[in-house]
Structures are given as structure tokens and as C-alpha cells.
Amino acid sequence: MKLMIKSAPKLMMFILAAIIITSSTTSCKSKKKLAREKAAAEYAMKVDQAKKDLTAMLNGTTPWSLDEQDKRLEVIKSYNIDDPAVVDLISQVASKLSIDRAEAERLAEEERLRLIEEEKLKAAASKYQGIDDQLGAIATAQSVDGANSQINITLQQFATPDIPVLIIISKAGGYNDYDRPTTISKFLNYLKDKQSYQYKVEAVKRDGLGKITELELIKK
Amino acid sequence: MKLSYLWLLIIALGFSFSVSAQDELSSERKQAVDSLALEKVRDLSKYISIIGSKETPWSEANRVIDRAEELFMTDSEIGVSSLNNPDKINYYNIRKYFERLMRLNYKKVEIEWYNIEYMSDLQKQPDGTYVGVITIFQKFKGYDAEGRLVYQDTTKKDITVYVKRKETQIGGRLIGFWDVLLGDMRVKETTK
Numbered sequence: 055m056k057l058m059i060k061s062a063p064k065l066m067m068f069i070l071a072a073i074i075i076t077s078s079t080t081s082c083k084s085k086k087k088l089a090r091e092k093a094a095a096e097y098a099m100k101v102d103q104a105k106k107d108l109t110a111m112l113n114g115t116t117p118w119s120l121d122e123q124d125k126r127l128e129v130i131k132s133y134n135i136d137d138p139a140v141v142d143l144i145s146q147v148a149s150k151l152s153i154d155r156a157e158a159e160r161l162a163e164e165e166r167l168r169l170i171e172e173e174k175l176k177a178a179a180s181k182y183q184g185i186d187d188q189l190g191a192i193a194t195a196q197s198v199d200g201a202n203s204q205i206n207i208t209l210q211q212f213a214t215p216d217i218p219v220l221i222i223i224s225k226a227g228g229y230n231d232y233d234r235p236t237t238i239s240k241f242l243n244y245l246k247d248k249q250s251y252q253y254k255v256e257a258v259k260r261d262g263l264g265k266i267t268e269l270e271l272i273k274k
Numbered sequence: 275m276k277l278s279y280l281w282l283l284i285i286a287l288g289f290s291f292s293v294s295a296q297d298e299l300s301s302e303r304k305q306a307v308d309s310l311a312l313e314k315v316r317d318l319s320k321y322i323s324i325i326g327s328k329e330t331p332w333s334e335a336n337r338v339i340d341r342a343e344e345l346f347m348t349d350s351e352i353g354v355s356s357l358n359n360p361d362k363i364n365y366y367n368i369r370k371y372f373e374r375l376m377r378l379n380y381k382k383v384e385i386e387w388y389n390i391e392y393m394s395d396l397q398k399q400p401d402g403t404y405v406g407v408i409t410i411f412q413k414f415k416g417y418d419a420e421g422r423l424v425y426q427d428t429t430k431k432d433i434t435v436y437v438k439r440k441e442t443q444i445g446g447r448l449i450g451f452w453d454v455l456l457g458d459m460r461v462k463e464t465t466k
Contacts, residue, residue: 198331198334218444218445220444220449223306223307223309223310223452224302224303224305224306224307226300226302226303226306227300227302227303229303229450230450231303231306231307231450231451231452232449232450232451232452233310233451233452233454234440234451234452234453234454235442235444235449235451240341243337243341244317244341247317247320247321247324247338247341248317248320249320259445267445268444268445
């Protein structure tokens with residue numbers, strides 16, 4: 055009995071140590087497990103989010119710009135997800151983004167060329183507006199004498215009364231289809247007779263003195 | 275040597291394809307040519323009204339006759355009818371018709387063309403010429419010195435139209451153009 059009383063503190067210490075060791079081992083084990091579970095959950099979330107994002111990009115339902123989609127794809131790739139569905143989606147999205155990029159570049163180039171052409175047309179329109187106005191004035195003159203007077207003024211801008219006038223009737227299919235060529239003198243009188251000007255100056259050639267040597271019109 | 279012949283053949287084929295492609299008309303280009311032919315008939319309408327008008331100075335009328343004559347193929351004829359002699363239609367050559375029109379024995383003449391439209395569309399012929407028929411209605415009114423309407427009629431006329439693609443050099447450039455020429459103008463019916 056005495057022996058038991060004597061050894062009791064030791065026993066208590068032993069039991070206490072055993073409890074501490076056991077509990078700390080258990081705690082360590084559960085922390086690792088928790089960490090593993092947490093990591094697995096995070097990975098699953100990443101995979102799930104990656105699938106959602108990739109599918110949206112593939113279906114074109116994301117509001118992201120092409121640059122933002124490229125960035126997101128790079129981030130998803132950096133996860134090194136080995137899920138076969140994600141790998142397949144990455145490949146499909148990469149291919150789609152490449153096509154979209156090419157199409158966007160093509161559209162941007164088309165828009166650039168359209169703007170250049172628009173600028174050219176604007177410049178040409180204002181460049182030849184004076185000639186258009188003069189030709190229009192012949193057509194709308196109030197009398198034959200008034201028209202003849204306008205014709206004489208207009209003819210002074212041309213090298214001779216016989217310089218050629220070309221009239222484009224169609225530009226379809228990449229071909230310029232013309233009416234029978236005429237001379238400026240005949241054309242100005244034609245405007246007087248028709249009393250309407252349904253053309254627009256398309257091109258003008260001038261000599262060294264600035265006189266017009268060829269006039270190209272397009273039918274409106 | 276054989277290779278150069280091959281190149282020549284390829285170039286010739288390419289050139290002939292390009293030429294035939296320009297002659298073959300898409301619907302858009304055909305529409306432009308159709309409109310051009312109609313426009314020539316409208317031009318003639320305007321010229322006839324100017325030549326016929328007693329207010330047109332003689333020199334102007336003669337200038338317009340020259341322009342109007344250029345619209346026609348050589349040897350074309352224009353039919354003239356009258357309600358006073360309904361069974362007889364006289365055909366005149368172009369120049370003579372216009373000169374006669376200029377000298378009509380009225381104090382004032384009004385000529386108006388309307389309903390100008392294709393009766394038969396332009397059809398391509400074996401020689402490449404497109405041929406069609408355009409119908410017009412002409413309302414003629416003649417007044418005497420007192421301003422009284424002494425004669426009027428409405429005539430339906432058919433005009434044959436010939437359209438051919440031609441080429442010409444202008445300023446060192448080869449220009450392909452559609453040459454529209456009017457043929458005979460036949461009287462179909464005359465009513466009051």
C-alpha cells in the first residue's frame with residue numbers, strides 16, 4: 055500500500071506524459087489531415103472554376119476581352135491541372151482564342167483600311183467639290199443663255215474643249231464599266247439639255263498649267 | 275523551249291479569261307447597262323422635246339439634232355403616224371425626222387414621253403451584242419397662233435436598243451465601255 059502511495063506521483067506523471075504524447079500525436083495527425091483535405095478542396099475548387107471559365111470562353115459567353123481571356127488561360131495552365139477534361143478544354147480554348155485573335159486582327163485591319171478609304175473619299179470629295187458645283191450650276195441654269203455663260207466659264211478650266219470625259223456607270227465586281235466616252239464640250243451641253251447633274255467627279259488629270267486634261271465622273 | 279510555249283499558253287488563257295470575265299455580266303453590272311440604255315432613251319425624249327419646241331433657237335436645235343443623231347445606229351428609221359391618216363405610217367431617216375420635227379407647222383409644240391420601260395430585256399446575241407426593246411408613250415400637242423390646241427395624239431412606240439462592249443485608248447489607258455445605240459423606232463398604236 056505504502057509502495058503504491060510512494061509511486062503514485064510517478065504513475066501520475068507517466069499517465070500525464072502518455073496523455074500529452076498521445077494527444078499531441080493525434081493533434082498533429084489531424085492537422086495534416088485537415089491540411090490535406092483543405093488542399094484537396096482548394097484544388098477541386100480550382101478545377102471546378104477552371105472548367106467553368108474555360109467552358110465560358112469556349113462558348114463565347116464570357117464578358118472578358120481577348121487579352122483578359124489569354125491571361126486567364128495562362129493562369130489556368132500554370133495550375134498544371136491533370137484533369138483530362140480541363141486539359142482538353144485548355145487545348146480547345148487555346149485554339150479558339152488563336153482563331154478569335156486572327157479574326158480580331160483581320161477586322162481591325164479591315165476597319166483601318168475602311169477609315170483610310172473614307173478619309174481618301176472625304177479628301178477627294180472636297181477636292182473636286184468646286185468642279186461638281188460648276189457642273190451642277192450648268193444643269194440648273196434658269197435659261198439657255200445662263201447655261202451657255204456657265205459653260206464658257208467652266209471650259210476655261212480645261213485644256214481644250216475636246217478633252218475626254220469618262221463616265222463610270224458601275225464599279226461592280228471590280229470592273230469599271232463606262233458609258234461611251236465624250237468630250238467636255240459635248241458633256242457640258244448635255245448637262246444644259248438634260249437640266250440635271252447626276253454625277254460626281256471621281257478623278258481629274260491636269261497639265262503643267264493646271265488645266266484639266268481628263269475628267270472621270272461616276273454616275274450617282 | 276517547251277516550257278516557254280507552256281508559259282505563253284498560260285498567259286494567253288489568263289488574258290482570254292480576263293477579257294471574257296469583263297464581257298460576262300453579273301446581275302449588278304447588267305442592271306447598270308439596262309439603266310444606261312433607258313437613260314439614252316430618256317436623253318432622246320429630252321432632245322425631241324427641245325427640237326420640237328418653237329422656243330428653241332435655231333442654232334441650239336441644230337446642235338441638239340447632232341447630239342440626237344449620235345444616239346442612233348446609221349440607217350435607223352423613225353415612224354410617224356397621224357390621227358388624220360390612221361392607216362399610214364411614214365418612216366423617216368433620223369436626220370430627216372428631226373429636221374421635220376423642227377419645222378412642224380404649229381405655233382407651239384409640246385412633246386412629252388412617259389412610261390419608258392423595257393418591253394423585252396436586253397438579251398445577249400451570238401456576236402456579243404445585247405439587244406432589247408424599250409416601249410415609250412409619246413403625247414404630242416400642237417397649238418395655233420391663238421394658243422388653241424389644234425392637234426393632239428398619244429403614240430405608243432417601240433425602240434430597238436443595241437448595246438455592245440467596246441474598247442478605246444484614252445490617255446494611254448484602255449477603256450472598256452458600253453456603247454448604246456438606238457435602232458428603228460416603230461409606231462405600235464396611235465390614239466387621241
